[in-house]
Amino acid sequence: MNIFAKSTVTCAVSFATAIMATHAAAATEITVAxxxxxxxIEMQKLTPEFEKAYPDIKVKWVTLEEGVLRQxxxxxxxxxxxxxxxxxxxxxxxxxxxxxxWLQAIDVSGDYDVEDILPSIRGGLSYKDTLYAAPFYGExxxxxxxxxxxxxxxxxxNDRDSWDHIRDVAAAVHDPSNGVYGMCLRGKAGWGDNMxxxxxxxxxxxxxxxxxxxxxxxxxxxxKSAVNFYVDLLNKYxxxxxxxNSFNENLALFNEGxxxxxxxxxxxxxxxxxxxxxxxxxxxxxxxxxxxVTEKGANWLWAWSLAIPAATKNADAAQTFIRWxxxxxxxxxxxxxxxxxxxxxxxxxxxxENPKFQAAAVFAEAExxxxxxxxxxxSTLKPSPYVGxxxxxxxxxxxxxxxxxxxVSGALAGSMTxxxxxxxxxxxxxxxxxxAGYY
Amino acid sequence: MTLNQQRxxxxxxxxxxxxxxxxxxxxxxxxxxxxSFKTELxxxxxxxxxxxxxxxxxxxxxxxxxxxxxxxxxxxxTSFGATIIALIIGVPAAYSMAFxxxxxxxxxxxxxxxxxxxxxxxxxxxxxxxxxxxGLLDSRIGLVIIFTLMNLPIIIWMLFSYxxxxxxxxxxxxxxxxxxxxxxxxxVVLPLSIGGxxxxxxxxxxxxxxxxxxxxxxxxxxxxxxxxxxxxxxxxEGLFWAKLSAASTLACAPIVIFxxxxxxxxxxxxxxxxxx
Numbered sequence: 227m228n229i230f231a232k233s234t235v236t237c238a239v240s241f242a243t244a245i246m247a248t249h250a251a252a253a254t255e256i257t258v259a260x261x262x263x264x265x266x267i268e269m270q271k272l273t274p275e276f277e278k279a280y281p282d283i284k285v286k287w288v289t290l291e292e293g294v295l296r297q298x299x300x301x302x303x304x305x306x307x308x309x310x311x312x313x314x315x316x317x318x319x320x321x322x323x324x325x326x327x328w329l330q331a332i333d334v335s336g337d338y339d340v341e342d343i344l345p346s347i348r349g350g351l352s353y354k355d356t357l358y359a360a361p362f363y364g365e366x367x368x369x370x371x372x373x374x375x376x377x378x379x380x381x382x383x384n385d386r387d388s389w390d391h392i393r394d395v396a397a398a399v400h401d402p403s404n405g406v407y408g409m410c411l412r413g414k415a416g417w418g419d420n421m422x423x424x425x426x427x428x429x430x431x432x433x434x435x436x437x438x439x440x441x442x443x444x445x446x447x448x449x450k451s452a453v454n455f456y457v458d459l460l461n462k463y464x465x466x467x468x469x470x471n472s473f474n475e476n477l478a479l480f481n482e483g484x485x486x487x488x489x490x491x492x493x494x495x496x497x498x499x500x501x502x503x504x505x506x507x508x509x510x511x512x513x514x515x516x517x518x519v520t521e522k523g524a525n526w527l528w529a530w531s532l533a534i535p536a537a538t539k540n541a542d543a544a545q546t547f548i549r550w551x552x553x554x555x556x557x558x559x560x561x562x563x564x565x566x567x568x569x570x571x572x573x574x575x576x577x578x579e580n581p582k583f584q585a586a587a588v589f590a591e592a593e594x595x596x597x598x599x600x601x602x603x604x605s606t607l608k609p610s611p612y613v614g615x616x617x618x619x620x621x622x623x624x625x626x627x628x629x630x631x632x633x634v635s636g637a638l639a640g641s642m643t644x645x646x647x648x649x650x651x652x653x654x655x656x657x658x659x660x661x662a663g664y665y
Numbered sequence: 666m667t668l669n670q671q672r673x674x675x676x677x678x679x680x681x682x683x684x685x686x687x688x689x690x691x692x693x694x695x696x697x698x699x700x701s702f703k704t705e706l707x708x709x710x711x712x713x714x715x716x717x718x719x720x721x722x723x724x725x726x727x728x729x730x731x732x733x734x735x736x737x738x739x740x741x742x743t744s745f746g747a748t749i750i751a752l753i754i755g756v757p758a759a760y761s762m763a764f765x766x767x768x769x770x771x772x773x774x775x776x777x778x779x780x781x782x783x784x785x786x787x788x789x790x791x792x793x794x795x796x797x798x799x800g801l802l803d804s805r806i807g808l809v810i811i812f813t814l815m816n817l818p819i820i821i822w823m824l825f826s827y828x829x830x831x832x833x834x835x836x837x838x839x840x841x842x843x844x845x846x847x848x849x850x851x852x853v854v855l856p857l858s859i860g861g862x863x864x865x866x867x868x869x870x871x872x873x874x875x876x877x878x879x880x881x882x883x884x885x886x887x888x889x890x891x892x893x894x895x896x897x898x899x900x901x902e903g904l905f906w907a908k909l910s911a912a913s914t915l916a917c918a919p920i921v922i923f924x925x926x927x928x929x930x931x932x933x934x935x936x937x938x939x940x941x
Binding site for chain 1: 705709790797802803881882885889
């Protein structure tokens with residue numbers, strides 16, 4: 227081969243390589259920020275299916291601890307850094323960020339079937355009737371209990387029992403000498419930890435976070451009554467060190483067979499009924515959350531959702547990904563690959579109507595009932611100006627909720643009285659609301 | 666009790682307490698290591714299980730879910746890169762302050778140390794914005810810069826104390842032989858303080874390797890080091906201790922092995938010098 231031919235071949239190869247490289251580079255890369263929850267990890271594993279269907283889009287994952295994720299995505303979105311193209315956010319952030327134009331609306335056109343999304347979840351993720359975050363999985367709260375222990379104690383648990391009856395059941399099954407505690411509840415301080423539960427309990431006692439003029443109501447008789455009941459219940463029938471327990475700690479206790487009852491997120495149902503994780507998988511019963519004076523706001527509503535920050539440069543690819551990950555087809559894909567008990571729940575009506583899901587998930591009916599009964603727009607007995615069941619969807623709530631959580635946790639640990647805790651929390655909340663200019 | 670017996674008893678007591686402290690320090694690492702071989706249910710069981718059938722499932726899950734090599738490479742590049750740059754800046758700085766001090770040298774040293782007293786979160790927002798505007802977010806260069814700045818005060822302080830211990834007469838002798846300041850530093854000071862510089866470098870590498878605050882806040886998918894990988898295994902809703910322990914074991918392994926080989930230099934360097 228002469229020099230000319232060699233050069234021609236070299237040029238051709240280089241040109242072809244360059245074209246291929248250009249083609250490879252033409253694929254849009256999107257970065258998805260998410261939390262380390264089972265359903266999210268499954269989505270990560272199924273990414274090749276998405277990339278096969280959309281070869282022009284490559285997905286990179288950033289998995290973070292919940293607190294770090296909140297901090298990072300807030301930093302990213304508020305500073306318009308564009309580090310992430312899709313971010314996992316909750317029902318608290320969606321309306322607040324949408325109001326500030328930090329999010330792009332979700333494209334619900336065509337075959338996405340937005341009407342199939344559960345109405346309460348859709349409402350909680352919308353701002354001015356526009357969906358700003360697509361739900362990936364949703365949850366409410368409910369009672370999970372040991373059927374065997376409750377039966378042996380000669381008691382019964384039904385949907386929407388009164389708190390007084392639940393306390394009686396806790397007393398009946400409480401047997402610390404055999405390592406069984408009547409009631410496991412969140413005690414660890416945090417607006418998303420103990421205050422998520424405490425808010426729903428307070429709602430059912432007739433309490434509210436703020437009155438119509440945004441004045442904090444933490445010193446009201448209803449709050450005092452609810453927190454006293456909670457502290458008394460856990461001190462008498464709870465596990466030791468309850469003030470440092472949250473979802474994972476209680477899940478571990480329940481799975482070990484150490485809790486008679488546990489009131490927490492409906493997502494826990496799939497864990498406590500899984501024999502690979504739980505020693506009591508075949509003995510778990512479910513019931514709707516208890517109430518005291520009203521059923522309003524007695525169980526929370528939350529949805530881990532996918533949203534697109536306004537500063538992203540890959541909005542179209544991000545929309546395509548979100549439409550895929552939150553579609554009916556994705557749920558079908560997970561069901562067929564991993565079994566129907568493992569599909570992300572709490573988002574679409576079609577999931578609960580699916581006979582395969584109904585057969586696989588013993589908790590399906592209770593979960594749907596809980597989600598449908600939660601109404602973020604009307605969650606308190608007395609009128610309140612905010613949206614949200616276990617939170618008030620205002621930017622100031624994170625700080626107020628966490629401070630109140632610290633006080634309630636302190637009261638549970640015995641470092642202060644309930645009255646002192648609520649007084650301090652109210653003073654702090656009042657200061658924050660004044661500084662924020664609410665009154 | 667004779668004097669000899671007293672000495673033996675003292676050695677025994679010191680030995681006992683040394684082992685006790687060593688065991689206390691090592692226990693969390695040991696527990697993390699054995700937890701990484703448990704199932705999630707065994708990891709949370711109460712009372713804790715000491716004897717169990719070990720499984721490698723957690724390691725394979727970590728390997729499947731995370732790009733370990735990419736995170737490890739980011740840790741290596743940022744730790745070694747930042748340490749080399751910090752030494753290049755720190756050695757002349759410490760040299761000049763040790764051998765040509767002015768009346769403000771002490772103030773400068775104290776000011777440098779005072780920057781370590783500022784909580785990092787206090788400057789998070791300005792640094793984040795600077796990084797964003799200069800395209801340094803989620804880049805190895807960005808992390809190298811922040812790690813260099815983070816470790817410079819401690820490097821300069823350590824090197825300063827090593828250099829101060831060198832007898833001035835040696836430098837004077839070198840000058841008598843016609844050595845320039847450059848020759849003094851390269852041919853006299855550096856060879857004499859190579860132990861101190863090595864241990865300072867090792868400490869800086871360990872500090873960079875373990876750094877989590879800036880790594881978590883300034884990186885996303887490209888430059889995230891091993892600390893970010895570990896953090897990704899904490900879960901708000903679900904059991905994660907066994908997998909987290911496996912990720913931590915994998916993240917610790919390189920630096921533990923590295924430290925094992927270099928422990929002689931590290932201990933020698935840390936215990937050498939007038940201020941120790």
